[in-house]
Amino acid sequence: MKFFFHVGQYFTLLKKVFGRPEKLRLYVRQLFHEIDTLGVNSVWIVIIISIFIGGIMTIQFAYSMSNPIYPTTLVGLGTRDTLILEFSSTMLALIMAGKIGSNITSEIGTMRVTEQIDSLEIMGVNSASYLILPKIVAVVFIFPFLFIISVFFGLLGGLVTGPIAGVISIPDYIEGIQWLFYPYYITFSLIKSVVFGFLVASVPAYFGYYVKGGSLEVGKASTTAVVNTNILILFFDLILTRLLLT
Amino acid sequence: MIEVKNIYKSFDGANVLKDISNRFEQGKTNLIIGRSGSGKTVLLKSILGLYDIDQGEIWYDDREFVKMHHKERKKLRREIGMVFQGGALFDSLSVEANIRFPLDMFTHQSPVEKKKRVEFCLEHVNIEKSAFKLFPSEISGGMQKRVAIARAIALNPKYLFCDEPNSGLDPETATIIDQLIQHLTREFEMTTIINTHDMNSVIEIGESVLFIAKGEVAWTGSNKEILETRNKKLNDFIFANKLYAQLREEKN
Numbered sequence: 001m002k003f004f005f006h007v008g009q010y011f012t013l014l015k016k017v018f019g020r021p022e023k024l025r026l027y028v029r030q031l032f033h034e035i036d037t038l039g040v041n042s043v044w045i046v047i048i049i050s051i052f053i054g055g056i057m058t059i060q061f062a063y064s065m066s067n068p069i070y071p072t073t074l075v076g077l078g079t080r081d082t083l084i085l086e087f088s089s090t091m092l093a094l095i096m097a098g099k100i101g102s103n104i105t106s107e108i109g110t111m112r113v114t115e116q117i118d119s120l121e122i123m124g125v126n127s128a129s130y131l132i133l134p135k136i137v138a139v140v141f142i143f144p145f146l147f148i149i150s151v152f153f154g155l156l157g158g159l160v161t162g163p164i165a166g167v168i169s170i171p172d173y174i175e176g177i178q179w180l181f182y183p184y185y186i187t188f189s190l191i192k193s194v195v196f197g198f199l200v201a202s203v204p205a206y207f208g209y210y211v212k213g214g215s216l217e218v219g220k221a222s223t224t225a226v227v228n229t230n231i232l233i234l235f236f237d238l239i240l241t242r243l244l245l246t
Numbered sequence: 247m248i249e250v251k252n253i254y255k256s257f258d259g260a261n262v263l264k265d266i267s268n269r270f271e272q273g274k275t276n277l278i279i280g281r282s283g284s285g286k287t288v289l290l291k292s293i294l295g296l297y298d299i300d301q302g303e304i305w306y307d308d309r310e311f312v313k314m315h316h317k318e319r320k321k322l323r324r325e326i327g328m329v330f331q332g333g334a335l336f337d338s339l340s341v342e343a344n345i346r347f348p349l350d351m352f353t354h355q356s357p358v359e360k361k362k363r364v365e366f367c368l369e370h371v372n373i374e375k376s377a378f379k380l381f382p383s384e385i386s387g388g389m390q391k392r393v394a395i396a397r398a399i400a401l402n403p404k405y406l407f408c409d410e411p412n413s414g415l416d417p418e419t420a421t422i423i424d425q426l427i428q429h430l431t432r433e434f435e436m437t438t439i440i441n442t443h444d445m446n447s448v449i450e451i452g453e454s455v456l457f458i459a460k461g462e463v464a465w466t467g468s469n470k471e472i473l474e475t476r477n478k479k480l481n482d483f484i485f486a487n488k489l490y491a492q493l494r495e496e497k498n
Contacts (some may be wrong), residue, residue, distance in 0.1 A: 023351055115334040122407075123348050124296055124323035 010206050017129040030134040039142030050150040050193045054157025062167030074180050075168050076176020088150035089189040090237045093196035097229040101204035105225040108208030109218035136201040143197030144190050188244050203229045247272045253302035262288045262463045272437045274341050275428050275451045280458035290441045327398030329408040333390040342378040348400050367396040388419035406438040424451045424481040
């Protein structure tokens with residue numbers, strides 16, 4: 001029953017979020033602020049994680065394909081496809097749910113418990129729309145860029161780590177990452193990024209907006225939000241993979 | 247003028263407000279007093295529409311709030327200023343930007359006009375220019391309350407609500423805040439409703455007082471009458487503070 005209550009309340013909130021903005025100019029200003037806070041500030045962590053994961057995957061692929069039957073170019077191909085199909089979209093979304101999601105829940109939750117949201121409502125501002133809509137638009141907009149950045153630096157990580165670890169040469173790796181490339185994989189992952197971006201912004205915003213109590217409850221809401229967002233990301237990953245890739 | 251008629255409000259079957267009726271006059275500081283948990287905040291939030299009441303009527307002059315359409319309520323809210331217990335200033339905005347926020351949102355004033363209005367409001371609550379660029383976390387509790395009052399009057403409201411405006415403040419600052427609210431109420435002819443359990447505020451600015459006990463109206467009057475009353479519930483509330491008991495004894 002509680003599950004259906006939350007689903008109903010989530011969609012009621014979304015209806016409020018996509019209501020007509022009071023003053024578009026202020027929303028646009030807020031949007032740029034959110035792109036900077038939630039998106040641009042996440043670029044460094046995405047680059048660092050992607051470089052390491054790209055490197056680790058290259059070594060692991062090389063290890064599991066050490067049999068001379070397999071061509072070494074498979075290492076580059078495996079790294080590339082794993083990055084594009086799963087890591088840079090899904091895994092990155094899970095990581096961002098922890099970073100961006102908890103940030104959104106705690107920010108909105110703190111505004112709720114300190115009566116800042118009540119204050120907006122009393123002024124006649126649609127608080128849900130003013131606070132949540134710019135975050136959703138910002139994250140949905142920035143996620144595909146983070147995906148592209150992640151793929152690029154993941155491949156770069158493999159290119160640097162593979163030869164240093166002595167598991168693959170640079171020409172073999174470069175040949176591998178160009179081999180059997182299907183552009184549709186990129187389209188598929190970009191679609192996933194948009195869906196995951198929406199979940200990463202809207203689900204934590206929901207948990208923050210309806211938090212009751214004090215700072216302790218805000219902390220609990222952040223944890224609940226991240227856990228639920230992660231489950232939903234994996235659930236939608238399964239559905240989208242089934243719908244778009246088979 | 248704001249008038250409430252026969253208001254009832256319950257949460258999960260527990261009656262919090264029972265048959266509350268009262269008239270809050272324009273140009274006066276109207277106080278709602280009572281013990282913690284007596285229903286003061288629920289009454290205030292019900293009048294503001296933050297809680298939907300179960301039964302009754304709420305009148306803002308000649309406009310019935312409960313039956314109002316969502317859009318009309320939104321419009322009315324622009325005539326309302328609210329000072330929350332904790333100030334509820336926006337953490338991410340400077341003092342100046344906090345005051346400018348309602349002006350940005352609801353007016354078509356030029357930047358120069360907005361700047362003038364912001365300065366006017368902040369000067370009215372005695373905030374120095376050096377504090378304009380500071381953030382709420384960088385100013386004292388008393389200053390936060392004054393900034394909250396300045397934000398509440400930014401749109402020149404007809405109705406001002408204050409939820410325990412001097413809680414957590416030292417007696418001197420609390421008196422300054424009380425006097426400031428009374429002064430602004432008279433100057434701008436607002437209908438002001440203040441929620442408090444501070445007896446100093448009652449004596450200082452309680453031109454009209456509504457005493458609530460267990461969700462019911464237990465007494466109404468003014469600060470001039472309050473020390474003379476024989477109402478047992480009110481006496482228990484007031485004279486829990488020995489100072490006021492002593493004051494009455496001296497007077498008698």
